[in-house]
Amino acid sequence: MAENQEPRIGVFICHCGTNIAGSLDVNAVMEYARSLPNVVVADEYQYMCSTPGQNKIIDAEKDYDLTGVVVAACSPRLHEPTFRTATAEGGLNKFRFEMANIRDQNSWVHMHDWEGATEKAKDQVRIAVAKARLLEDLQPKSVPVEHAAMVVGAGVGGMQAALDLANAGIKTYLVEKDPTIGGRMSQLDKTFPTLDCSQCILTPKMVDAGRHPNIILETYTEVENVEGYIGNFDITLRKKARGTRDGAEMVAAGLEGSGCNGCGDCASVCPVIKPNPFEMGMAPRKAIYIYHPQVMPLQYTIDFDACVKCGLCKDICGTEKNAIDLEMTDSLEKVKVGCVILATGYDLIPIEDKTEWGYRRYENVITGLEFERLICASGPTGGHLIRPSDGETPMKVGFVLCAGSRDNTGGVGKPYCSRFCCMYSLKHAHQIMEKIPGAVPYLFYMDIRSFGKMYEEFYYRIQNEGAKFIRGRVAAIEEDPITKNLYVQTEDTLLGRPVNVECNLVVLAAAIQPKPDAERIRQMFGVSKSQDGWYLEAHPKLNPCGTTTAGIFLAGVCQGPKDIPDTVAQAEGAASAASIPIHQGEVQLEPYFAQCVEDLCAGCGMCVPQCPYGALSLIQKDDRQVMTVTEAKCKGCGTCGGFCPGGAIRMQHFTSPQICAQIDSFLLNPLGGEE
Amino acid sequence: MAVEKNYGNPELESRLKDTNYYTSDSNKDFSDRVRELSGTISHMCFQCGTCTGSCPSAPRSSYRIRKFMRRAVLGLEDEALTDPDLWLCTTCYSCSDRCPRDILPTDVIMAMRNLAFERDIVPRNFLKTVQLIYNTGHGVPNNDVNRAAREKLGLPRDPPTTHSYPEYIEGIQKIIDHYHLKENADRILAEGE
Ligand SMILES: Cc1cc2nc3c(=O)[nH]c(=O)nc-3n(C[C@H](O)[C@H](O)[C@H](O)COP(=O)(O)OP(=O)(O)OC[C@H]3O[C@@H](n4cnc5c(N)ncnc54)[C@H](O)[C@@H]3O)c2cc1C
Ligand code: SF4
Ligand code: SF4
Ligand code: SF4
Ligand code: SF4
Numbered sequence: 001m002a003e004n005q006e007p008r009i010g011v012f013i014c015h016c017g018t019n020i021a022g023s024l025d026v027n028a029v030m031e032y033a034r035s036l037p038n039v040v041v042a043d044e045y046q047y048m049c050s051t052p053g054q055n056k057i058i059d060a061e062k063d064y065d066l067t068g069v070v071v072a073a074c075s076p077r078l079h080e081p082t083f084r085t086a087t088a089e090g091g092l093n094k095f096r097f098e099m100a101n102i103r104d105q106n107s108w109v110h111m112h113d114w115e116g117a118t119e120k121a122k123d124q125v126r127i128a129v130a131k132a133r134l135l136e137d138l139q140p141k142s143v144p145v146e147h148a149a150m151v152v153g154a155g156v157g158g159m160q161a162a163l164d165l166a167n168a169g170i171k172t173y174l175v176e177k178d179p180t181i182g183g184r185m186s187q188l189d190k191t192f193p194t195l196d197c198s199q200c201i202l203t204p205k206m207v208d209a210g211r212h213p214n215i216i217l218e219t220y221t222e223v224e225n226v227e228g229y230i231g232n233f234d235i236t237l238r239k240k241a242r243g244t245r246d247g248a249e250m251v252a253a254g255l256e257g258s259g260c261n262g263c264g265d266c267a268s269v270c271p272v273i274k275p276n277p278f279e280m281g282m283a284p285r286k287a288i289y290i291y292h293p294q295v296m297p298l299q300y301t302i303d304f305d306a307c308v309k310c311g312l313c314k315d316i317c318g319t320e321k322n323a324i325d326l327e328m329t330d331s332l333e334k335v336k337v338g339c340v341i342l343a344t345g346y347d348l349i350p351i352e353d354k355t356e357w358g359y360r361r362y363e364n365v366i367t368g369l370e371f372e373r374l375i376c377a378s379g380p381t382g383g384h385l386i387r388p389s390d391g392e393t394p395m396k397v398g399f400v401l402c403a404g405s406r407d408n409t410g411g412v413g414k415p416y417c418s419r420f421c422c423m424y425s426l427k428h429a430h431q432i433m434e435k436i437p438g439a440v441p442y443l444f445y446m447d448i449r450s451f452g453k454m455y456e457e458f459y460y461r462i463q464n465e466g467a468k469f470i471r472g473r474v475a476a477i478e479e480d481p482i483t484k485n486l487y488v489q490t491e492d493t494l495l496g497r498p499v500n501v502e503c504n505l506v507v508l509a510a511a512i513q514p515k516p517d518a519e520r521i522r523q524m525f526g527v528s529k530s531q532d533g534w535y536l537e538a539h540p541k542l543n544p545c546g547t548t549t550a551g552i553f554l555a556g557v558c559q560g561p562k563d564i565p566d567t568v569a570q571a572e573g574a575a576s577a578a579s580i581p582i583h584q585g586e587v588q589l590e591p592y593f594a595q596c597v598e599d600l601c602a603g604c605g606m607c608v609p610q611c612p613y614g615a616l617s618l619i620q621k622d623d624r625q626v627m628t629v630t631e632a633k634c635k636g637c638g639t640c641g642g643f644c645p646g647g648a649i650r651m652q653h654f655t656s657p658q659i660c661a662q663i664d665s666f667l668l669n670p671l672g673g674e675e
Numbered sequence: 676m677a678v679e680k681n682y683g684n685p686e687l688e689s690r691l692k693d694t695n696y697y698t699s700d701s702n703k704d705f706s707d708r709v710r711e712l713s714g715t716i717s718h719m720c721f722q723c724g725t726c727t728g729s730c731p732s733a734p735r736s737s738y739r740i741r742k743f744m745r746r747a748v749l750g751l752e753d754e755a756l757t758d759p760d761l762w763l764c765t766t767c768y769s770c771s772d773r774c775p776r777d778i779l780p781t782d783v784i785m786a787m788r789n790l791a792f793e794r795d796i797v798p799r800n801f802l803k804t805v806q807l808i809y810n811t812g813h814g815v816p817n818n819d820v821n822r823a824a825r826e827k828l829g830l831p832r833d834p835p836t837t838h839s840y841p842e843y844i845e846g847i848q849k850i851i852d853h854y855h856l857k858e859n860a861d862r863i864l865a866e867g868e
Pocket of ligand 3: 593594610611612613614615616629633634635636637638639640641
């Protein structure tokens with residue numbers, strides 16, 4: 001297309017079935033479009049996104065020698081890529097396309113206002129044409145992608161994602177803040193609905209992740225700082241002072257000795273006793289500790305907040321191993337990766353804040369996670385389920401489902417379904433009937449949501465084994481101060497009668513929430529969150545592993561409640577998505593970045609701190625300072641462009657003349673915006 | 676509406692009565708009015724039963740607050756307003772404190788009581804309470820047993836209410852008259868004689 005040629009615009013109105021055509025007059029909008037300046041062709045079609053619809057664009061570009069294409073249809077989120085491709089196929093630069101959103105922003109919201117919606121569609125088309133007249137050719141930039149990835153959080157989700165990436169030949173940093181990988185799944189006894197021993201199916205994965213030549217395990221490590229953009233993330237890790245070194249670290253530090261081999265001699269002499277968080281505080285650990293025997297890596301860690309630096313451990317560890325360093329401090333490490341997967345998991349809500357259920361007030365009210373440890377053969381009681389108050393075996397156990405889930409009351413209540421509590425409560429019911437002959441579980445539920453493969457069958461089985469199901473949400477729990485038995489009050493809504501069940505132990509299926517640290521991680525990586533604080537996927541249906549920040553992906557519960565099968569499936573999806581740009585070796589960036597018009601730039605540098613993404617800097621050029629944009633970092637937000645006092649910043653695809661033309665055309669009365 | 680069979684035998688008729696719920700039993704305006712008067716989202720009730728489970732009235736009576744919530748959802752006006760259980764709520768607000776849907780069931784009951792009153796459906800003892808308040812300023816006026824007990828505790832024989840300040844009864848009466856409460860109570864009681 002020749003320079004300075006008079007613009008020639010084609011307009012295409014989509015019916016979207018009755019989505020648009022059912023609420024406004026498509027033909028009237030088309031006729032109106034024909035009357036607009038520079039519009040040389042206007043057409044309409046049932047489904048513009050279909051092949052015949054797209055062919056209309058391609059043909060018109062040739063037949064009418066178009067310089068710009070406008071489609072009035074659904075939304076750019078859905079079909080901008082489709083129509084851009086069609087525009088390019090017709091021979092134009094793909095950025096010479098503009099969309100008028102007459103469905104999502106018009107027919108759907110003004111469904112019962114035929115006249116009004118038709119007029120609004122005319123406005124929208126007129127505005128789009130005004131911009132289309134000023135569109136110009138743009139070229140996407142491509143940047144190289146580092147052949148490495150990072151996974152943050154090493155629960156089952158993070159481990160799976162790291163293993164997939166590593167098996168695809170990608171060097172992967174697996175960063176875990178705790179001293180061992182494994183996450184919540186290693187705290188579980190058995191897993192529904194197959195009742196596999198959780199640790200048994202998890203340890204092989206932990207070992208694989210620990211031994212994989214492409215996985216660099218960074219345990220007891222946190223993300224300190226993130227810079228860069230897709231393909232080129234520069235991440236600073238804080239390796240927390242562990243107090244011990246393994247063999248490799250000994251060599252790296254140039255020290256004599258074979259390093260920690262996990263013998264545990266140190267812990268046997270350590271005089272300081274603390275609760276073990278892995279056992280939900282129900283078992284002790286020393287100041288120098290491991291969580292459990294299957295930890296990966298098998299290396300002891302010193303809790304420096306508790307350690308009194310008596311040196312006993314160092315003495316017994318001996319000079320041959322020389323593993324302990326009581327003066328160790330945190331160290332920082334910088335790594336460069338192309339993509340990142342977040343898999344930071346979840347916590348239980350502080351269920352004690354629902355005072356009516358008495359958690360932490362009544363000894364025999366426990367949470368599901370505490371139950372997992374108490375029923376687990378390697379747990380604090382060797383797998384004997386006992387009441388915390390007196391060590392007796394409970395014969396009637398109440399399970400309170402939806403403890404804080406599906407609850408709109410704010411504060412501690414969570415409006416969403418935590419998705420695995422029904423199933424693990426069924427599992428818990430089975431476990432007590434199996435381990436304690438004659439024990440009766442009472443499940444207080446609102447609905448049993450057994451939606452997965454073989455889940456409903458599992459429900460059937462537990463019902464058949466003798467579990468009692470009472471349909472009613474628990475209103476309150478009261479304790480008999482002498483027997484420490486608990487009275488669970490609810491309405492049996494199916495009978496329509498209040499019930500008051502005396503139980504020896506009550507297990508709360510507490511709702512889950514994001515980790516306290518999730519907010520900090522999210523902000524560092526520039527990921528959005530949903531209302532409840534879970535990480536927000538790019539699209540709930542069509543892009544459930546991606547985020548709106550290119551190169552950052554999500555796996556597991558950090559994105560929203562899910563059980564192990566769903567976590568693993570999403571992790572595999574995230575790993576696959578993350579490996580695409582890495583294997584391609586380069587990514588294309590939308591050319592929406594800011595440009596410095598150097599003739600106008602005064603080099604004042606005032607824009608530099610305005611950019612939220614750190615994309616701007618001053619450089620020396622021909623004896624003077626001018627601003628420059630790191631295009632790969634710029635997200636095209638326009639903060640700088642709106643700010644620059646000299647008007648030296650030009651926003652590609654959203655230039656001031658383009659925006660002024662849109663405003664003028666909306667007001668129908670051109671105000672004569674500056675060119 | 677229940678289907679009439681008509682066998683010409685009232686006893687058989689009542690035993691074979693159609694107990695289906697038909698959508699025509701519902702009056703949508705009822706749900707709307709309850710919502711409007713109560714200022715709470717009764718139509719969002721998902722029947723978890725927390726309210727009944729919390730209710731001090733429920734274990735000792737046939738009163739199930741959850742059922743009234745259901746009637747509000749479905750617009751079962753006659754069923755709700757003619758049920759004598761409507762008057763068994765103590766307005767303690769336990770249910771409202773705990774409802775996970777953040778509904779105020781107590782206020783739903785209050786709204787239904789107002790609607791029942793519009794149709795003159797009020798238990799006699801409630802109406803008699805109105806009369807007592809009108810005449811004495813008290814729902815439960817002081818009596819000699821009480822007075823003796825108060826004296827024993829070192830309190831004045833009468834509390835510092837209209838019992839001690841009868842001149843304020845007139846004010847209370849003004850308020851009650853404004854709502855035609857006494858007038859209506861008298862009328863309904865008289866009609867029931
Ligand atoms: C009582 C109970 C019983 C359950 N039973 C079953 C069952 O039988 N079957 C089933 O399918 N599911 C079950 N589940 C659900 C299961 O626990 C989860 O689906 C699964 O653990 C999710 O894995 P994840 O990797 O997403 O998160 P997590 O297991 O929570 O792992 C997250 C990891 O990230 C780490 N991390 C967090 N923040 C950071 C950070 N800032 N930096 C570095 N690392 C970080 C954490 O330390 C942790 O290791 C149960 C859940 C509960 C509560
Ligand atoms: S130095 Fe610290 S970790 Fe070592 S034995 Fe003493 S208290 Fe325990
Ligand atoms: S457009 Fe936004 S992201 Fe780009 S340089 Fe300007 S301020 Fe930064
Ligand atoms: S507690 Fe609330 S949601 Fe539950 S049944 Fe009662 S009114 Fe409905
Ligand atoms: S307010 Fe009424 S319905 Fe609610 S718990 Fe109290 S007595 Fe029961």
